Amino acid sequence: MDRLRFLLKQLRERLWVRPMIICLLSIGMVFIAKLFDSTQLRQLVPEVSMDSVETLLSVMAASMLVIATFSVASMVSAYAAASNTATPRSFVLVVADDASQNALSAFVGAFIFSIVAITAVKNDYYQTGGLFILFVVTALVFSMVIFTFVRWVDSIARLGRMGSTLDKVEKATGEALRRRRDAPTLRGSLARARPAGQPVFATQVGYVQHIDIAALQAWAEKNEVRVILTALPGTFATPDRPLAYVAGFRADATAPDCAPVVEAFEIGTNRQFDDDPRFGLVVLAEIAGKALSPAVNDPGTAIDVVGRLVRLFHLWSLPATAGDDERPPCDRVEVPEISMRDMFDDAFTVIARDGASQVEVSVRLQKALSTLASLGDEKIREAACYHRGLALERSSMALTLPEDLATVRDAASFSAEERPPALAD
Template structure:
């Protein structure tokens, strides 16, 4: 295996993915706590003996005993709250938010702080029993323990304040909206992941590289793929967007060019290695998944068992706010009609010139965010009124592709609502609230 996988951009993407895992934060905090104890030995060497003897070892022992006994209970309590919140959020809103709540930064930092402090206290007590830290040189470890205790108290206060909203509907929808908008803008600033836009399909002479497992396309490392393409003098085409489900032996990507038989096995391995296929979709490179999750929350709120149209209205507003950030200010110069800026419009062409990736399509974005609630809330006037108002706002968006997509979606949603509503005055009010252009199109066809 060569060093293609180790290019900086790929390493950064992998590091960001690992940084969102709880065990990574816990491991880092544990290593820091152990390393800090070794650092105290170095400081003790430069502290005068007269100053070191001011503090006795018994003072540090009492603090270490407090941390060791309290942190185990605090960690168990935090884990119980976390698991309870995960289960309640998955059952009340949608199971897809479980994945996002597990990546909650405050929760992960708090658990890492508690476990790290617990490990610090245990190791320090063991070293004290082994006479590594003597009673005559306990000044540094005492004050280090005070700092650890202060950090634990601060983490506990932050955790208690965070629990006031953690797992609630408002907090959950804000989380989903925040991560979706962030990933959405990242994609707009780097259209097609920095590659060429694939709008006309795969060339006829391109050959497929089949998937070696079934699952969702979760991550793509475009910089690495482009490097592989440069090495073997080929061009890669990825017709399936991130979040698409591929089956075993279904084409995962296509390449155009010649690869010798002796290099073919390594070439296929490298190409597949830069595309992660997993059993779940992920928010990281897939802003459409966040829109789907928000649509699911709204759809569940409209179910007969919950009957909460207010939540659906709130989701409509949030999805509209996300799509409204799809402005020319967030895009490089030269936005394409499909809504995502064309990589070819830059002064130097696309950054990854041997890779073709499909752009974000406005029709897909609207269907992801509004599709489910349009169907499940078709008979609710308040929901349909807010939906039509939001779509009317998107019809005035600077991007022409999004304007047209919003108009066609509003047309479909209005027709479905008019057929689903049994009360004639509701139908009349809804029809009167839309633009004249849309009203004429619906009534005359």
């Protein structure tokens, strides 16, 4: 199921999938209408003029192609805006927008439906029952297109805007964090010892996008070994960096073929949001860093991103919603937990560095890290305190006005236990 979820998520990012499905359904509806000619329905329904159906279909065919072309142009403009105003890494989320894909699918599907239906009507394909059903379906399709167009206009006005892009990135990151929080070891057992055994290397260069833990468990059970992962989703895989180690060979057994272990790692050219929560944090930090650049000079967006990061780490600190069975379902696959320090580095380093000279950003960052330190999670507290001290050091070096620096120091408000040694008076 996890593998299926990953594949379906990949298909959602392809613009041609939904239009193709809708086109096939549209063609099917044209031929399904013919089936009603052989039923008693033809004696019960009123007779519909062939000219009226043909006129309605002609209007739809003439307008849908224009609207579909216009929608594609608008979507391309929104995609370009998202890449330019936010970050190119957000492109896949904007492409996967449901409202835009549904609108494009509806327009293209209505166009194909009208063309095929006109051809059938012109060739006297229908009798009374089929023509009535075709008229009803045409009216429903026309109503659906109007509703979709009105809804899509409201959506396209926001698509590609900074706020909409941030919402999509935060949502995708939150979903990835929730899945990793509920399964911190990807349904495997926790890797506690230093990895040892026979190393398994990648055969291609790219980012680990997905790991099929169930396949690794099945292979390990078959060969009576253990698989210790060293590369999590988001890791840059190279032929000289082990993806995993295979340990637990019997002394009298020959080493098994480790090719299935490599095949369990889905490696691609780009990082994906689905199984890599750190990537979402990186993208949010990139958006904030771009907003803090001298060319953009938009500290408000950086402050907005800081607030979103607080929400995401608060989500991580909530109790897991997994089942009550504490026994790991894949006990022969050992998986390391994601590092909280690495997550904080991804999220806050860029903002602390590029916003050190802006007092409003520095103050907001100190308050956000203070909030995270008080959530009650020990790992989050340690990482937050470390980055509070680091951010204060950056601000101390970047702020030239003593009053601004005093404001940031007041916002930091370290307790005696939290104050880093480097900041001691």
